[in-house]
Amino acid sequence: VQLQASGGGLVQAGGSLRLSCAASVRTFEDYAMGWFRQAPGKERELVAAISWSGGSTYYADSVKGRFTISRDNAKNTVSLQMNGLKPEDTAVYYCAAGSPFESIGTLIRPKPDIGSWGQGTQVTVSS
Secondary structure, three states, rough: OEEEEOEEEEOOOOOOEEEEEEOOOOHHHHHHEEEEEEEEOOOOOOEEEEEOOOEEEEOOOOOOEEEEEEEEEEOEEEEEEEEEOOOHHHHEEEEEEEEOOOOOHHHHHHOEEEEEOOOOOOEEEEO
């Protein structure tokens, strides 16, 4: 699976951004998808994940109520709507695909099973 992320940028605290990730794969619906982020000096962390059908989602506590993950299997895209952005949301954001036919749980566990990574997009939130 090839993943191409877009939509990052610079925004003031309280603002919004929408990240999108386009997947080049014939059977996008076979993959749970996730958004991770990595801030300078910190480990990469899972921000949000979504099951193949979109019926199950997961959010890190730090973004609950502010971020929304969604997918469009007809367009092979997964998106992350980010509202109420805070300076601590500043990071490089990566979309990721799980291994085919694996559940969303494989992205959530401490050592996630990642099949493919996107190239990352910078999100910077100024105070």
